[in-house]
Amino acid sequence: MTHPDTGTPVPADTDLAADEAAAVAEIARARAELPALDPAAFGCYLGTVVDSVADYTEGDPVNLLVSLIAVAGVHLGQSPHVRAGDDLHPLLVWPLIVGRTNSGRKGAGWSSAKRVALAAAPDFMVSNLRSGLTSGEGLAAMFTDDPNAQTETDAEDAPRRAGGRLPPGDRRLLVFEGEWAGVMERMKRDGNSLSATLRGAWEGGDLSTMAVTARIAPESHVGIIGHITPKEFRDKVRASDLAGGTYNRFLPIMVSRTQFLPGGQGAPDAIVKGIGAEMAERLDTGGQLGSLGFTQAGQALWRRLYVEFGSDHGDAPQVEQFISRAAPYCLRIAAIHAALDRTDAIDTGHLTAAAALVRYSIASARTALTNDQEVTKLLAWIAHSGPAGRTRDEIRTDYCHKHKDKAEEVKRILTGLIDAGRVTVGKRPSASGKGRATEVVTAELPRGL
Incomplete structure (x- = not known):
């Protein structure tokens, strides 16, 4: 689709809507990094x-x-x-x-x-x-x-x-x-x-x-x-x-x-x-x-x-x-x-x-x-899991991609966040309802986001 006068491409409404949705999502991510x-x-x-x-x-x-x-x-x-x-x-x-x-x-x-x-x-x-x-x-x-x-x-x-x-x-x-x-x-x-x-x-x-x-x-x-x-x-x-x-x-x-x-x-x-x-x-x-x-x-x-x-x-x-x-x-x-x-x-x-x-x-x-970039990224990643939270294994595999050095650094950061009360430790029941519940960490999105 092009502009009738200039001939330049004009984004379709669906493209514009997707871009605006991405902008709104980025705002939410940025605000999740705030205290x-x-x-x-x-x-x-x-x-x-x-x-x-x-x-x-x-x-x-x-x-x-x-x-x-x-x-x-x-x-x-x-x-x-x-x-x-x-x-x-x-x-x-x-x-x-x-x-x-x-x-x-x-x-x-x-x-x-x-x-x-x-x-x-x-x-x-x-x-x-x-x-x-x-x-x-x-x-x-x-x-x-x-x-x-x-x-x-x-x-x-x-x-x-x-x-x-x-x-x-x-x-x-x-x-x-x-x-x-x-x-x-x-x-x-x-x-x-x-x-x-x-x-x-x-x-x-x-x-x-x-x-x-x-x-x-x-x-x-x-x-x-x-x-x-x-x-x-x-x-x-x-x-x-x-x-x-x-x-x-x-x-x-x-x-x-x-x-x-x-x-x-x-x-x-x-x-x-x-x-x-x-x-x-x-x-x-x-x-x-x-x-x-x-x-x-x-x-x-x-x-x-x-x-x-x-x-x-x-x-x-x-x-x-x-x-x-x-x-x-x-x-x-x-x-x-x-x-x-x-x-x-x-x-x-x-x-x-x-x-x-x-x-x-x-x-x-x-x-x-x-808090360096890694800290704010980790907080936002945990917060976006909502009440389900993230397990330590998910942090190691999905966030750190099993990189040993990064996993050690993130483990240290997570301990500090827990001590500071910026993330909460809880329990997630097993999918079958049987067996031991899994420990998870959660973080709230600031100001209702």
């Missing part, structure tokens, strides 16, 4: 925002959620904060969105979140959003009000966007880096102070540098959203990066495409405008809050969560280092939820949603750092 996410993470105001637009995007809902949390935390500004002991925590959340180049749809998730944010805070998104992190001096330069402090050469080191420096007196900076792998490369250069400056920025404090191109930035309020593939992260992150504390400032979030939407045009304008109007009011009111505390029930739940997130999880050292700030992240996210609810009292609902997201982040860290 399980507790729906409680969406039990917050921003969760209702995500629900309103999720049907219109191929981006992962958790990508939308955590991106909006990051945007909100920066927009709320320096006034709302929480205390953990003697430490004052600004409401800053730095998601590191980890997903494959194509099936991850990282950009689609950010585009949907950005559109909502533009509807809620257009001036902020135009004036305070940047990209192009290069050096600590360049980042610090963004927070000086001295018009002569940045030379033409220095401008190459500052986060870029037409319009230059932040508005005078505004200490809010939202940095979006769609290629975080490039930032990681720049941080490895000798003499680059970006890693150290980022550690100060997460604390919401002094970014002053003492290099040759010294900058004075006694106040900052910086949020960062980075995108990277799993392989890029594993290939580029160094043990010293994790041990030094740069990456435990980030909240790793694994994502993948959720649906197949050929010709999709995003959420209707009326929906986005309605969301924007309500979010704008919540952001403005929440930004006027000061120190946030707890309700009585919230305090009781936080004590339990503090024990959960403040203790070692028995993971490999690099994972433990990556997730070592799980407790303060839970507190910061819960406080953002409370501020958007226009209250200075963090309650159980805020903490429950935050804890579910942090648990997913911990699972994402394990996947990003320790």
